[in-house]
Each structure stands twice: as C-alpha cells, then as structure tokens.
Amino acid sequence: MIETFNRSTQARLEVREVDVAYGETTIVGNVGFVLETGTIGCLLGPSGCGKTTLLRAIAGFEPVSRGEVLIRGQRVAKPGWMLPPERRHIGMVFQDFALFPHLSVAGNVGFGLRTTSSSQRRQRVDELLELVGLSHAASLFPHELSGGMQQRVALARAMAPRPDILLLDEPFSSMDAELREQLAREVRTLLKREGVTAILVTHDQLEAFAMADMIGVMSQGAVHQWGTGFGLYHEPVDRFVADFIGQGVLLPASVLDAEQVRTELGQISGQQPHGLEPGTPAEVLIRPDDILYDESSPRQATIVERAFRGAEFLYSLQLDSGSEVLCLVPSHHRHAIGDRIGIRLEADHLVAFACPCTGKS
Template identity: 70%
Template sequence: MSNRLELCDVDVGYGARAVVRAASFALGEGEIGCLLGSSGCGKTTLLRAIAGFEPVSSGEIWIHGRRVATPGQMLAPEERRVGMVFQDFALFPHLSVARNIGFGLRHLSRRERRARVASLLELVGLGHTAELFPHQLSGGMQQRVALARAMAPRPEVLLLDEPFSSMDAALREQLAREVREVLKREGVTAVLVTHDQLEAFAMADRIAMLADGTIQQCGSGFSLYHEPVNRLVADFIGQGAFLPATAIDALSVRTELGRIAGTRPHGLALDLPAEVLIRPDDLVDDDASPVRATVVERAYRGAEYLYRLELPSGAEVLCLLPSHHQYAPGAQIGIRLEAKHLVAFARTGVQAASPGSN
C-alpha cells in the first residue's frame, strides 16, 4: 500500500525557535492517523505544516506521491488538495446546510454539485437538514456538516484540528466513533489533532504521540497503552503506577505483587534498580490472595470503581473493579496480579495518579 501522506524528518519552527523536530509519520490510503499530545507539544504546528500554513525548516512532506514541502519549496495550501475541519467548524451562518457543503464545488455543474451534496448529507446522516441554517443545528450536527463540507471536493488528505474540543467528554468519544465510520465509508485518509487519548483511541488507526516537540512513539492505541517505549509515553497514555522491581532474567522481573514476565527482552541490568508499570486492569480482587492492600480512595465510573490502594510497603497502585464490589476507604482487600504485558524502566520513583485524574 503506497503512502497517501508521508512526513520525513520534518522540522518546523518560528524564527530561531524549533517547535517540532525530526518528525516522521506516514499514512496509507484510507488510514486515519492522530497527532496526540498535551498543549504546546507541537501537534497543531505540525498539522499546519501539512496544510501548507507553516514552512518546514528541514525534511520533506509528501501527499499522494507529490512533494509539497521542503526547506526551499512550499506548495500553497489550495494546491495541496487538503481539506480542513477546524475547532469552531467555521460554517457560513448565512448559508443553508446544503450550500455550506457545496461551497467548494463551484467547478462542478449544478447537477453534479447537487448530487455530491445529497450524497454527503446521507453519508453523515443529515439528509433532512439540507435547507436548515447552522444556528438551527446542535453542535454535533454542525460538526458533521463541517466534515461533509471538507470532504466534498474529495481531498487527498483531510485534517481535523481538535474538532470535538467544544463538546463534553461523552459526546466527544461518540462523535469520534461516528466520524471514523463516515471517513472509512468514504475511504478518506485523515489526520486528527487532539489532546484527548480516548478520542484518539476511538478514531485513529495510527497514533503519533508528541512531547517536547518530537514524536515519542507511533503505533496503534493498543501498542501505546501496553507497550510504551519510554516514560513520557507511559505517563501520558492511560493511568497506572510504577512499582520498584528487580530483574530476574532477560524476560521477567520480581515486584512486591509477584513476578511479571514479558515476551520480549526488557533490557534491564540484573544488578540495578528498576520499576515496572502496573495498569489498573492488571489487578483483580482475590479474597484468597496473601497480598493485602488498603483502600485509600475510590472514584465511581459507572460500571466500575477506580480504587487507589496502598500496599504493605507504602507504595500505591490503581485498580479497576466492578461497581457491585464496593470497598470503603480504609478497607483491607486481597489483590492478585494478572499483568499480560511487562513495561519496565530504570527506577525514578513515580507515585500513582489519583483516581479522579485522567
């Protein structure tokens, strides 16, 4: 499968200040990618460079086999065949839904334009809204109109800049799934920018996590969660706690909770202190377990409670348990380790995140 979008060692900066360094990222036809990271990490700057709004100071950007950016070349945004969905949707308030979607189709005949608009309205589930105006639609419906408008000219790559940021958390994840379904049906290659990992997991095939201006890891949501390549990725993706560990052999370590084995060499020296990442789903409650933990705090999550537990050593871990198991703070419970992945690093001493944090 040839790449529809490819970034090769791209640097982007403002003046002498480098914002993004040595970014490499590729998407095949119909793949959905995500640039994920906290505010200020460089993800929006990188998206703007793909769109043609920012020059690159090093490296190359290719779109469908065409080089569109180098330090000495910057193809204009309108010549890149890139669509854009912005945070505020940027719909024209004085135009109907149908005319908003058809705005970029003036090169088509009236009949072709009407057919394309009608097709997109059905694709995004808004066939009944053609004559309505943006102010008559909900936020989620406006978002789908903006998506349809960006897809209308059949861009080579569709860029989505925090498109769900104005919506509450539950709606963001739902819309991410809906948008993914629409993009997959149309076969669109797309890049999402977000700081919300659940949004990224719901929508993207490949996620590039950025921190300090560099792509720390690129892969599926599963690999970033279960196989983080460094502490930056492990700390940002999901929740968890680091426990002191000792390497037993090339594939396993011993912790206060027991032995954890992996399928790949962990690379830890046998005589140096280490620490292992324990995710909330790596622990289960077990009344017969000899390992006892004290409930410090709990947060209700609907089907589950997220508990913060203190081990006999004083170290803390997080544990997800079904909500029909209710343990009050101060209670002693038995826990058992059921880790399927080994994630270990040189020890630095990190405490568990609070159950109320994300």
C-alpha cells in the same frame, strides 16, 4: 526548476525529519512518519506540544525549516519552498469552524461541490448531514446553531469533495465526551469506505483510539512514539508515553534477567526485553487491568480512593509498602474507603524502566 504535482497516484503521506521553526525557536523537531493510502493517523498530545503546528505544515499553511513532506510520492514542502494548500487536494477542519455566515448548513456543506450536478451535490450533502446528525438543520444558518453543531457542519464541508487527505484539528472538541467518541467512530467508517487518508489532532486519547489506525504521541515538539493504540498502551517506549496513555503507576522492581522482574506483588515476565542488567533497580508499569480483585487472595491492599464508573469502580489501593496501584472492580462489589480487599497480579505485558537515579532511560 518548477515542481509539478500529479494527482494520479495514491494518497500516501510521508513526513521526513521535519522541523518547523518560528524565528530561532523550533516548535516541531525531527518528526517523521508515513501514512499509507486510506490510513487514519492521529497526532496526540497535551496543549502546546506542536501537534497543530505540524498539521498546518502538512496542509501548507506553515513552512518547514528542515526535512520534507510528500503526498503521493511527490514533494509538497521543503525548506524555502512549499506547494500552495489549494493544490494539495486536502480538506481541513479548523478549530474555529470558518463557516460562511451567509450560506445555510446545506450551502456550507455543498460549497466545494459547485462543479458537480445538482442531483449529485444534493445526494452528497444529504449523506453527510445524516452522518453528522444534522439532517433536520439543512436550511438553518450558522448563527442559529450551537458550537457543536457548527463544528459538525465544518467537518461535513471538508469531507464533501472527497479529499485525498483530510486534516482534522480538534474537530470534536466542543462536543460532550459520548458524542465525541460516537462521531469519531462514524467518521472513521465513512473515511474507510471512501479510502481517504486522514490525520486527526487531539488531546483526547479515547477519541484517538476510536478513530485512528496509527497514533503519534507528541510532547515538546517531538513524537515520542508512533504506533497503534494497543502498542502505545501495552508497550510504551518511555515514561512520558506510559504516563500519558491510559492510567497506571510505576511500581518499584528488581531486574531478575532480560525478561523478568520482581515486585512486591510478585514476579512479572514478558517477551519485550527491557535491556537492564540483573539486580538493577527498576520501575514497572502497572495498569488497572493488571490488578485483579480476588476475595480469596492472601495479598490485600487498602482502598484510599474510589471512582464510580458505572459497570466498575476504579479503586486506588495502598500496598503494605505504601506504594499505590489502581484496580478496576465490578461495581456490584462495593467497598468503602479504608476497607482491605484481596488482589492478585496478572500482568501480560512487561514494561520496565530503569529508576531515574540510575541515569538510564
């Protein structure tokens, strides 16, 4: 039976229990998530975790060995069959840019608009070049641009035809950190305005937070957690997510009941049940913002490292037990390594894991 593809419905993306394998080696295993129309998703993880392979399967460049991919409720990939990429009405930004060397910047951006009128094409090209900060470079050619500028042209070209789904594979990787976050926010604004469903692949969590509504944290071909940036930061489901998202340490603790644990810094309560029996040795995630600098506090810790962050110092503090925690302190409170400072615990979220020695997760 020939499967057809109807573009009249909304651009909802579903990935259902997908595996992607090369020969006998499974690169992506049992991945599933849903992106509603106009939602921006992100596949976030370290290099080699399978996020780009999964993106390529969604695009139609890699076959799935299990599961299925649906766009607008219609199947575009299943084992043994996949709809060609050009029939999925997607846009994709590759890491290697793939610009046309014989076309100017404006020509590259407008390449997918050849069926529109010249005035519409010019308006859309001008709009996108302004967005990516390249209005001044419209007549230049790719070889005259820096790597970062070429990447911005590739982004604008993919967005020009207003695709229903935009796939971005590390699109800001060659730019400096400040420009990456700024452009991520600006691209998000444009995508939201046009109602485009998008997926970003990145290893940079700040970039993910700036752009995405929903984020999937990946490792070794699996999505460990799918949720909002806030949820991933405050309610990680396992140690990998807790360690990969944000900064923090796991501090030894003892479970008091279903919603309370005791640490050397004090008792922590939370609404998220951790499922550990009273008396169980545990570890609690402590973020830098959970430790407040308090000159009047009787509890003190020793500064062992510090990093200047402009408005704040990030101090690594050693507790009397030898355990270390992190603390953000306004930079006008400048202390030297070796100084003792007062601190107090103010944790709003309880995130506890059984100690590895218990054999529980």
